[in-house]
Amino acid sequence: MRKRLLSLMAGAGAAGLALAVSLGVAGTAGATGAGAPARAAACAPAQVVGNGGFESGTSPWTASSGVITSGGGQSAHSGSAFAWLNGYGSSHTDTLSQSVAIPAGCSAASLTVWVHVDTAETTTTTAYDKLTVKLGSGTLATYSNLNAGTGYVQRTFDVSAYLGQNVSLAFSGTEDSGLQTSFVLDDVSLTTSGDGTPPPTTPPPTTPPPTTPPPADSTRTPAAPGYTVSLSSDATGVTWTGHESVTFTNASPSPLGDVYLRLWDNYHGSCPTTPITVTNVSGGTAGALSVGCTALDITLPAPLAQGQSGTVGFDLRIVVPSGADRFGRDGAFSFIGNALPLLAIRDGAGWHLDPYTNNGESFYSLAADFRVTLDHPTGLQVPATGTSVDTPGASGRTVTTATATKVRDFAWAAGAFSKVSGTSPAGVKVNVYAVSGISSANAQSMLTTSISAVDAHAGRFGAYPYAEVDAVLDNNFWFGGMEYPGFVLDLVDSTALTHELGHQWWYGIVGDDEYNNPWLDESFADYSTDLALGKTGTNCWSSVSWASSSEKITNSMAYWDAHSSRYSTVVYGYGKCALHDLRRLIGDSAMTSLLRSYAQAHWYGVSTTAEFKAAAQAATSTDLTSFWSTHRIDG
Numbered sequence: 001m002r003k004r005l006l007s008l009m010a011g012a013g014a015a016g017l018a019l020a021v022s023l024g025v026a027g028t029a030g031a032t033g034a035g036a037p038a039r040a041a042a043c044a045p046a047q048v049v050g051n052g053g054f055e056s057g058t059s060p061w062t063a064s065s066g067v068i069t070s071g072g073g074q075s076a077h078s079g080s081a082f083a084w085l086n087g088y089g090s091s092h093t094d095t096l097s098q099s100v101a102i103p104a105g106c107s108a109a110s111l112t113v114w115v116h117v118d119t120a121e122t123t124t125t126t127a128y129d130k131l132t133v134k135l136g137s138g139t140l141a142t143y144s145n146l147n148a149g150t151g152y153v154q155r156t157f158d159v160s161a162y163l164g165q166n167v168s169l170a171f172s173g174t175e176d177s178g179l180q181t182s183f184v185l186d187d188v189s190l191t192t193s194g195d196g197t198p199p200p201t202t203p204p205p206t207t208p209p210p211t212t213p214p215p216a217d218s219t220r221t222p223a224a225p226g227y228t229v230s231l232s233s234d235a236t237g238v239t240w241t242g243h244e245s246v247t248f249t250n251a252s253p254s255p256l257g258d259v260y261l262r263l264w265d266n267y268h269g270s271c272p273t274t275p276i277t278v279t280n281v282s283g284g285t286a287g288a289l290s291v292g293c294t295a296l297d298i299t300l301p302a303p304l305a306q307g308q309s310g311t312v313g314f315d316l317r318i319v320v321p322s323g324a325d326r327f328g329r330d331g332a333f334s335f336i337g338n339a340l341p342l343l344a345i346r347d348g349a350g351w352h353l354d355p356y357t358n359n360g361e362s363f364y365s366l367a368a369d370f371r372v373t374l375d376h377p378t379g380l381q382v383p384a385t386g387t388s389v390d391t392p393g394a395s396g397r398t399v400t401t402a403t404a405t406k407v408r409d410f411a412w413a414a415g416a417f418s419k420v421s422g423t424s425p426a427g428v429k430v431n432v433y434a435v436s437g438i439s440s441a442n443a444q445s446m447l448t449t450s451i452s453a454v455d456a457h458a459g460r461f462g463a464y465p466y467a468e469v470d471a472v473l474d475n476n477f478w479f480g481g482m483e484y485p486g487f488v489l490d491l492v493d494s495t496a497l498t499h500e501l502g503h504q505w506w507y508g509i510v511g512d513d514e515y516n517n518p519w520l521d522e523s524f525a526d527y528s529t530d531l532a533l534g535k536t537g538t539n540c541w542s543s544v545s546w547a548s549s550s551e552k553i554t555n556s557m558a559y560w561d562a563h564s565s566r567y568s569t570v571v572y573g574y575g576k577c578a579l580h581d582l583r584r585l586i587g588d589s590a591m592t593s594l595l596r597s598y599a600q601a602h603w604y605g606v607s608t609t610a611e612f613k614a615a616a617q618a619a620t621s622t623d624l625t626s627f628w629s630t631h632r633i634d635g
């Protein structure tokens with residue numbers, strides 16, 4: 001995916017998210033009342049935000065130009081000054097932050113901020129302009145033009161998890177080139193309260209650390225996952241309940257004592273209130289949710305030695321939130337990406353428990369087999385990863401059984417889509433599903449695009465190995481498209497659709513760690529799109545202009561989340577141009593065989609930047625050292 005028209009996911013589902021936040025205002029001030037410990041150390045309540053009313057100049061805030069102000073058409077919640085992010089009506093990012101030291105010794109901490117949003121946008125469905133509230137590495141909330149209203153609204157967050165930490169409190173507003181949205185903040189405070197923490201006679205409840213010590217080897221494990229899922233939907237296809245189990249093998253010489261499930265879509269909730277619920281875990285002992293409720297540690301009954309297999313199972317409940325998103329519903333149509341819990345990967349770097357990113361993808365999983373049974377009302381179609389067989393269910397219901405082998409994820413949608421199908425000259429079945437707002441002519445045109453793209457990519461990188469691919473179209477997506485194995489979401493946009501189908505190879509068949517190496521899928525998908533559309537990127541490198549010495553094509557999503565306005569330009573634009581330049585340097589024929597052999601070498605596997613660079617160097621007698629440094633391809 002890419003920016004507004006291709007992937008930047010910065011406030012996806014902001015409306016639903018913000019609603020959840022405001023309902024979850026909790027301020028769950030910890031251990032007061034019956035559950036309070038009988039003996040507790042003293043808690044000295046404290047307020048730790050400096051100059052939270054912005055009445056004392058700018059210190060200790062760090063803010064972009066013009067943010068802390070006292071006029072210009074906005075007004076304060078109290079006093080005369082406030083912080084005003086964005087409001088330009090042009091592409092613009094504003095930031096506001098300070099570091100806060102949250103003392104230990106109390107049992108609760110609560111962040112309050114008064115927020116006013118006004119906008120000239122008229123959409124009621126699309127989050128064009130966004131404000132993100134972060135504490136440390138955690139995102140507390142995302143607001144957008146969809147949250148506009150008169151006056152200030154008080155937003156309160158339970159931040160007890162940060163007690164005893166020094167962290168950054170940061171607000172970041174991004175505005176697109178269209179109509180203005182202003183995010184106005186005032187009276188920011190962070191207070192500690194509650195009883196003192198009990199003396200540590202017993203260990204405190206453990207939250208799994210984000211990573212465990214690295215294993216002694218770099219083998220990716222747990223390997224060869226096999227997922228068996230059975231879900232039944234409500235009448236609308238919004239709520240799905242049932243069971244999932246996954247069998248896996250420890251491929252590593254290091255014992256495997258636990259596994260982690262990634263519950264990615266819990267990003268779209270207000271942790272601990274989450275849209276993905278896992279209960280009744282069998283085959284192991286569930287620990288606490290971590291990483292913003294997106295990771296669940298399951299300790300196995302005994303560590304698995306190399307070659308041994310295990311199975312964990314659990315009850316699963318999925319509630320699709322509102323919002324035309326990769327996990328969201330647009331009217332009567334639900335899009336259900338990243339909803340099935342998947343196994344995290346442990347390798348030489350330890351467990352990969354990276355956070356969800358709304359600017360792109362964090363998803364990193366090994367090729368797996370899926371058998372997914374979806375019991376749904378007959379009036380709903382359920383396009384899905386893999387190939388599907390429908391059988392009659394209970395009265396008025398249909399059971400769709402989808403099977404897929406060697407895929408990294410499984411996604412589906414539900415709704416009364418219109419459907420057109422065709423078969424490519426190379427024999428790939430292509431289905432285009434469209435929501436009710438899309439004309440049959442547009443659906444037919446996207447079918448033609450899909451057929452042409454899938455064969456073009458297959459001709460260059462290797463035959464498409466799955467029997468069919470589904471493209472699900474909705475012009476209300478705020479992004480251009482999103483890729484899943486055998487299943488893509490897209491606008492009516494041939495470039496975006498060709499890009500998402502390119503991901504069937506780059507990310508899907510040839511996997512990568514999308515959080516740490518986003519260029520390995522995005523630059524390659526965009527380069528593939530150019531080739532499929534006959535674009536050669538002539539002179540494209542002459543327009544490259546780096547924002548800083550630390551900006552590189554190969555930076556991780558951690559970097560791009562902090563520099564989101566540059567993600568699309570560098571990773572998609574400069575990235576594909578670098579590949580065009582590499583082609584010009586080593587020659588068309590060498591580049592063609594390089595990409596084909598590189599794909600074959602990592603077919604159903606995982607590639608790294610170092611492996612690509614080695615393959616490229618092996619394809620030419622030209623020393624590529626200076627090419628990599630000029631094009632800022634590190635790794």
Ligand SMILES: [Zn+2]
Binds near residue numbers: 001002007499503
């Ligand atoms: Zn993409």
